[in-house]
Amino acid sequence: MCFLLPARLRAPTGLAVAAVTAAAAVALAWQVAVDGMIRHNLGGWDAPLGIGLYADGLSCVFLVLTGVVGLLVSVYARSFFSLPEEQEGATKLFWPLWLILWGALNGMFLSADLFNLYVTIEVVGLAAVALTVLSGRPPALVAGLRYLLAAIAGSMAYLMGVALIYGSVSALDLQVVAQSIEGGSSLRVAFGLMIAGLLVKTAVFPLHFWLPSAHSSAQAPVSAILSALVVKASFYLILRLWVDVFDGSVTVAAGQALGALGAAAVLWGSYQALRQRRLKLMVAHSTVGQIGYMFLLFPLITLAHQGGADAPWLIHAWTGGIYQALAHGLAKAAMFLAVGVFVLAVGSDDREATVDLVGRLPMTTFALALAGVSLIGLPPSGGFVAKWMLLKATFTSGQWWWAPVILIGSFLTAGYVFMVLRQAFAPTKTPIQLKPVPRAMEVTALLLGAAAILIGFRAEEVLFLLDVEAPFQEAVEAEEGGGL
């Protein structure tokens, strides 16, 4: 719809739609928190033939994350794209593409159907690539094509898995599949294909090759959206498949394999981030590392599940991983927006160019510092809660070998965050000419950074929402009472 509007009207309309969508996400989360899980069958057709929408605690947490980040990024983007420097290329198309992307993300968090999920990840992928190449600069175009090819390969592998599952159980609805699934080689192949396809899209080491270039060559609001939300979407899908659908058939070895990939990603991504000279590349590599943390969730919950659903570390691992997704979403969005302000003001994204910015752009430097604190995992930030819970789960479950990875990753993160901050605090004699930056851009970056910290204080609400129809309770009930 937004395509039809004249360019001048697009930003206000887009902003209004953004506000309404975010409000709807919060309202839905409230309803789920109060009334429990919601299932809506489109057109009144029941599963297995109909296509259902489904909202539980997990989907609501991600919906609200998308709503909050989306709204703030929209405010930022409105100022950003009205700047004269950012008018090249097809930036007029930002609003329609972003709203399509947002719609597809929401659709994905609410879908209860394997094929519908395929359609939404494909729409997310296409819209994300289109946003990446928006500036029309050659590096962005090349990065976009690389991203697009990786995304197509990933979603085709996922679709192949869907085909095999349909061949085995003749159903696509998540719950129906979960109930009628029984181990077997074709299901294992299907599961492997789906997870592998989604790993490409989530950019887990060593399949992250497309991420740094794509995320760093996009424009600032787009980078924030890609890093904070788009990679979370496929992470959500892996999580959903892992705990809801293939609950009974995942093995400890598969969990350990994902954990090993995650651990490698933590070390490699953080180390690469430390070595980058360009700010945006540094932040993009840091995304690779932080995604790795989320994947440490899988070995922990898998082992817990094999050893009985009441294993004490289960809830720590589960909430720790999801908390990491939330904290990283907020912090990384804040970081990309703050770096966007730096680049705009200084005119370069060299790491050394941020010298003495603390006095000139205090708000943005503060935002960057807050986001950095959450990424490192210093208390009392959201990142601290996430990493603390993961650490606790590694020790209580006896899988101590993940603990050093978490700690070393934190040190490396501290390394690159402080390198930027040291530069920003370093006084300089040479006068620097800074371009003026719209106030709204600084404020939104700061708000996101503050949210990444504050989420650490409001853990109870998030935990309560996550508890609504948590997948493990479901599994226990299904075993006891014969299904939902």
Add this chain to the structure above:
Amino acid sequence: MIAGIETHQIYAVTAGLLFCMSLGGLFLCGHFFKKIIATKILGTAVFLLFISLGKRNAMEFADPVPQAMVITGIVVAVSAGAFALALARRIWRETGQSTFEDKP
């Protein structure tokens, strides 16, 4: 027709082979255009598998659900392919580059 093997099984095996071949092509070929063609073959492999599933349930008629999914999948694949081609052409025009390794 080989004795004991149904047509739909041949389809399914072909789909598997095509899938592996196109993944190899996607990673090993350097040229953008070859990579895009590889993704198209990848899509075809998946759709072929879906179609072969229509026969599996030993019904009088083919199962319509996979066909519906293939139609949707084709629409998505066509637009993704068109987008990839447009990007590759734009890159070639702006930089003269046709593989990821070239330095512009």
